[in-house]
Amino acid sequence: MSAVETATAADTATAAATATTRPATRAATRLRRIRVQRSDAFAALGFTVLAVYVMGNQWRQPATGYLTGSGQDQRMWEWFFALAAHSITHLDNPLGTLLQNYPQGVNLMANTSMFGVSVPLAPVTLLFGPTVTWTLVLTFGLASTAYAWYWFLGRYAVQSRAAAAVGGLFCGFAPALISHANGHPNFVVLPLLPLILACVIRLAHGAGTRTALVLGLLVAMQIALGEEPLLITAVTFAVFALAYFASRPRFAVTAVRNATKPLLIAAAIALVLTAGPLWWQFFGPQSYRFIDHGPMGNDLKALLQFPRQSVGGNVSPGQNVAINGTEENAYFGWPLLALALASAIWLRRLALARAAAVTVVVMCVVSLGAELTIGRNGTGVTLPWSWLERLPLFESVLETRFAMGAIPAIALLLALTVDRAIREKATRVPWAVAFALALVPLIPLPLTTVQRAPAPDFFADGTWRSYVDDGSVVTVPLPRPEDARALTWQVEADFGFPLAGGYFVGPVGPEKKAKYGPEDRPTALLLGSVQKSGTVPEVTEQMRAQAHADLMYWRADVVVLPNGENQRALRRTVQALLGSEPQRVDDVWVWDVRPAAR
Structure with missing residues (x-):
């Protein structure tokens, strides 16, 4: 028996x-x-x-702590939780959004959005933030x-x-x-x-x-x-x-x-x-x-x-x-x-x-x-x-x-x-x-946590509103699985603007095979390689034309370069691609591209 x-x-x-x-x-x-x-x-x-x-x-820093073992996953999940609460309060479709990977968007059901917890806990998210x-x-x-x-x-x-x-x-x-x-x-x-x-x-x-x-x-x-x-x-x-x-x-x-x-x-x-x-x-x-x-x-x-x-x-x-x-x-x-x-x-x-x-x-x-x-x-x-x-x-x-x-x-x-x-x-x-x-x-050990850096003042204080009409924000480099900080900045700005690029799972090519992050655009790949290498490439007319085409594809309103690794090389690269000097606004470099990207 x-x-x-x-x-x-x-x-x-x-x-x-x-x-x-x-x-x-x-x-x-x-x-x-x-x-x-x-x-x-x-x-x-x-x-x-x-x-x-x-x-x-x-729990010692529930609103600002970041699990070091998560890579960029914590940012992605917090974005999912925050977006669920945002969708409820704004009566938006919770299954899909254009706020990331603009203008193609993200299929949230095809990602691990966990509506089973993000929706019931939306009041917690609205009151205390997605990190809690x-x-x-x-x-x-x-x-x-x-x-x-x-x-x-x-x-x-x-x-x-x-x-x-x-x-x-x-x-x-x-x-x-x-x-x-x-x-x-x-x-x-x-x-x-x-x-x-x-x-x-x-x-x-x-x-x-x-x-x-x-x-x-x-x-x-x-x-x-x-x-x-x-x-x-x-x-x-x-x-x-x-x-x-x-x-x-x-x-x-x-x-x-x-x-x-x-x-x-x-x-x-x-x-x-x-x-x-x-x-x-x-x-x-x-x-x-x-x-x-x-x-x-x-x-x-x-x-x-x-x-x-x-x-x-x-x-x-x-x-x-x-x-x-x-x-x-x-x-x-x-x-x-x-x-x-x-x-x-x-x-x-x-x-x-x-x-x-x-x-x-x-x-x-x-x-x-x-x-x-x-x-x-x-x-x-x-x-x-x-x-x-x-x-x-x-x-x-x-x-x-x-x-x-x-x-x-x-x-x-x-x-x-x-x-x-x-x-x-x-x-x-x-x-x-x-x-x-x-x-x-x-027996498990407590997970290691660090205090995350605050969002740039440009996003946290609402300065971005002066530079965004109905287009997207292009951060330098664009958010991707290796660096998804911009998702947190977007949450800080209460989803007031869509982002080009992002960290999610989406289709690429006619076979609709999935990959992590958006379908790669040449300018996004270029900026990612400059951040990694710190080397300013020789910018050609073809690269400038491609950057213009990519900005039009993203329907960009503003290009934003925050403080970070190899910032000087990135600034010189973007300056060469766009043919214009940036403005220092709060704690970021800004290129207003609204006329050029239309």
């Missing part, structure tokens, strides 16, 4: 006994329920305290994800609340979530995923239309939070279900028979609720067909090493094999994987444990990409991703992220182990030592 079946039988027996007890026994039962509720409250409080600890540096919203969302994401998995494991896998707490703790604060907390809230705010799985399990056990309705609503809500985590969870659960039912096909037939019709109802509900936004995402203005990231699989060492932002990573750092600081999607550490293997062997008679072990292996292998890489050296060994990447939707997903599917499976093994160790007193001490050796190195 599996742990789920055991827990269900225990719940049934308890309910029957309670119905026939004497008043004193009923009073005792009520006291036990109070204690259970108190344990839930302690778990929620503990997860919240840990989330605040991880985000503590950001950003900090709140990340903190809430860590704590709520941990608690949701704690609830799920306690309801469907284990009887001990302590065991469920261990599993929830790992799900909410696994290395991947701490890494993504630097800049990807869509991979941190994941509390709906265990609720979705709970509904699917209930449907497989014969629940009716009400559960199907709830499932449809939850799926629609998750689409508003992030589609990629939903896809990874669906793949993970499919692997788990196949492994679980492999040894019990009769149960599989019953589960499929029970769930088929309700799942179709849930899918229909979710589709009705999201049809409009999804159409806009895939067929609306500035939609794209796919995005090719190139090889993005995990290095094998990424599975075995400790994460950078952890106790173990601080004491014993390994080779840097991550894609970047926000994509440490594995980094379980060899002690944890050894513990998971030991747990799987100890619990091998449990179908849940066997299925969890298979899921960990499959999702980790998928995350390694098309070719096995060890220490950044290719081995020539072809892996399953070489076939999976050809499938629709999979072609746009970073394969490294499929390692996140192993997180709840590992958590399930940990929870089942604690649950059994609590019942078998003789095993408590050795398992406690093993857990300490495996989990202490993974």
Whole structure:
């Protein structure tokens, strides 16, 4: 009998006994329920305290702090949050905008705009600013994800609340979530995923239309939070279900028979609720067909090493094999994987444990990409991703992220182990030592935060209004994934002007293949290279003509050069391109190009 079946039988027996007890026994039962509720409250409080600890540096300066590990992602997300609030107050279309990448605009549904949090938290954004919203969302994401998995494991896998707490703790604060907390809230705010799985399990056990309705609503809500985590969870659960039912096909037939019709109802509900936004995402203005990231699989060492932002990573750092600081999607550490293997062997008679072990292996292998890489050296060994990447939707997903599917499976093994160790007193001490050796190195460190530089006075004080009619602002260089500061300046100016360029995902070329940032214009590329090199090029008449054409394309009103790296070289380059001297206005150099760009 599996742990789920055991827990269900225990719940049934308890309910029957309670119905026939004497008043004193009923009073005792009520006291036990109070204690259970108190344990839930302690778990929620503990997860919240840990989330605040991880985000503590950001909370010390919640309106101006900047997570150094985010690159330019924090600016992009704050822009999304601020734009959602702006769209609500101005009754604008929330799915698309011309305020970035002018005049082509941005398809916000085709980007990770997270309407599921940006819209409900719009009052917070309007009152306190998008950085406070950003900090709140990340903190809430860590704590709520941990608690949701704690609830799920306690309801469907284990009887001990302590065991469920261990599993929830790992799900909410696994290395991947701490890494993504630097800049990807869509991979941190994941509390709906265990609720979705709970509904699917209930449907497989014969629940009716009400559960199907709830499932449809939850799926629609998750689409508003992030589609990629939903896809990874669906793949993970499919692997788990196949492994679980492999040894019990009769149960599989019953589960499929029970769930088929309700799942179709849930899918229909979710589709009705999201049809409009999804159409806009895939067929609306500035939609794209796919995005090719190139090889993005995990290095094998990424599975075995400790994460950078952890106790173990601080004491014993390994080779840097991550894609970047926000994509440490594995980094379980060899002690944890050894513990998971030991747990799987100890619990091998449990179908849940066997299925969890298979899921960990499959999702980790998928995350390694098309070719096995060890220490950044290719081995020539072809892996399953070489076939999976050809499938629709999979072609746009970073394969490294499929390692996140192993997180709840590992958590399930940990929870089942604690649950059994609590019942078998003789095993408590050795398992406690093993857990300490495996989990202490993974204790996260607070994320590093710096005080960001304020916006130029030209934007913060509203001086820009004298230079903008109905055209765009062209900053030098233009905002792009490498430098998106102008997005913050636009937010400071309350979206009073559109920006040429930007940081987003949009289509390029007739194939509508996606890239990060706008389709490159020659003048934008030139200015970006000058900022990088500090060398003033020899400006030709052709380059001047191209600059004029690009300004017309952007419908530019003003060209603005703020303080920054290689400012003198940039000023001389723009001066040569435009054939005119700039004006010093507040703390920026300005070229008024309204007559020339018309």
